[in-house]
Amino acid sequence: MVVPGKPDLATVVDHEVEAPPGDVQVQALLAGMCGTDVEIIRDGFGWLPPGRDSLVPFHESVGRVVAAPDGSGFAPGDLVAGVVRRPDPEPCPACAADAWDFCRNGKYQERGIKELDGYGMRRWSVPPKFAVRLDPSLGDLGVLTEPASIVAKAWTQVERRSESAHVKPRSALITGAGPIGLLAALLGVQRGLEVHVVDRVDKGPKPDLVRALGAHYHRDLDEVGEVDVAIECTGAANVLWETVRRASTTVLAGLSGEHGPVPLDPSVFDGIVLHNKAVVGTVNAGLADYRTGADALAAADRTWLAGLVTRKVPLDRFTEALDKHDDDVKVVIDLT
Numbered sequence: 001m002v003v004p005g006k007p008d009l010a011t012v013v014d015h016e017v018e019a020p021p022g023d024v025q026v027q028a029l030l031a032g033m034c035g036t037d038v039e040i041i042r043d044g045f046g047w048l049p050p051g052r053d054s055l056v057p058f059h060e061s062v063g064r065v066v067a068a069p070d071g072s073g074f075a076p077g078d079l080v081a082g083v084v085r086r087p088d089p090e091p092c093p094a095c096a097a098d099a100w101d102f103c104r105n106g107k108y109q110e111r112g113i114k115e116l117d118g119y120g121m122r123r124w125s126v127p128p129k130f131a132v133r134l135d136p137s138l139g140d141l142g143v144l145t146e147p148a149s150i151v152a153k154a155w156t157q158v159e160r161r162s163e164s165a166h167v168k169p170r171s172a173l174i175t176g177a178g179p180i181g182l183l184a185a186l187l188g189v190q191r192g193l194e195v196h197v198v199d200r201v202d203k204g205p206k207p208d209l210v211r212a213l214g215a216h217y218h219r220d221l222d223e224v225g226e227v228d229v230a231i232e233c234t235g236a237a238n239v240l241w242e243t244v245r246r247a248s249t250t251v252l253a254g255l256s257g258e259h260g261p262v263p264l265d266p267s268v269f270d271g272i273v274l275h276n277k278a279v280v281g282t283v284n285a286g287l288a289d290y291r292t293g294a295d296a297l298a299a300a301d302r303t304w305l306a307g308l309v310t311r312k313v314p315l316d317r318f319t320e321a322l323d324k325h326d327d328d329v330k331v332v333i334d335l336t
């Protein structure tokens with residue numbers, strides 16, 4: 001359990017949660033730690049469940065089904081990940097169409113983030129609609145499903161825009177080589193694009209992970225010329241503008257957490273107008289994106305995927321996952 005903004009109060013409790021009838025029940029394998037979880041636990045982001053003073057953290061999950069209702073399409077032993085967001089109760093036009101990732105009124109809920117307990121439990125459950133079946137051979141690597149769903153949605157946005165602009169993307173720039181950037185690069189390579197990844201590090205596993213995909217690694221954005229597509233995963237204002245300058249379509253998938261004014265070069269805006277460029281923001285993912293993300297993982301080289309999971313922390317020491325080590329890409333919590 002965590003109290004947002006109070007990392008010292010993070011605890012592991014022994015508490016049995018009864019699964020609502022009709023849910024798929026899952027024995028957890030791993031939960032993934034991402035920047036949002038750090039913001040919740042350290043900086044106080046997130047919303048507690050109504051009437052509660054703490055929250056079960058984590059929204060990246062993988063586990064095995066232990067019980068499933070008849071007709072749910074799931075059976076004991078299935079490898080699954082849970083969907084993060086739940087539609088708002090109103091519902092808004094987007095949520096009414098099950099496109100909760102485009103929720104219009106902000107009344108959606110998110111497991112481990114907004115008003116709902118997360119997947120940081122040894123056993124969790126979800127209604128069948130919010131369970132995503134995974135290739136059984138992924139095993140623990142299924143923990144990458146949620147981040148893969150985020151980049152799958154980014155690529156879908158790229159494809160929609162490219163189609164309407166009569167562009168067949170051939171080159172892509174990915175800024176930031178964290179888990180999101182690396183998975184975005186994977187999906188770009190799988191789509192046959194020439195992929196350039198820019199990050200500031202020159203040590204650790206990231207440069208080699210990029211090269212192992214057959215993509216190009218750069219420490220300097222100036223080494224990359226014009227590209228058809230960019231997926232911006234840093235959120236850093238200066239990187240963001242230089243990315244938009246280079247790409248016909250840019251999807252913004254990173255958050256800066258920065259405040260205050262930054263200098264803007266107006267020629268970037270002129271370029272957006274004169275070249276019919278698109279800049280699209282994206283957060284969260286819909287069911288189709290989870291499927292696309294899960295399929296991308298299933299098609300990926302297992303050794304490469306395993307290289308993304310750089311550290312595994314036992315549940316009783318889960319707060320150790322908050323501290324960033326130089327070589328970290330994705331840190332996971334062992335829930336077995």
Ligand code: BGC
Nearest residue numbers: 034036084110113283284285
């Ligand atoms: C998660 C999304 C979520 C967003 C905002 C991200 O870390 O991957 O599913 O919508 O945080 O809460």
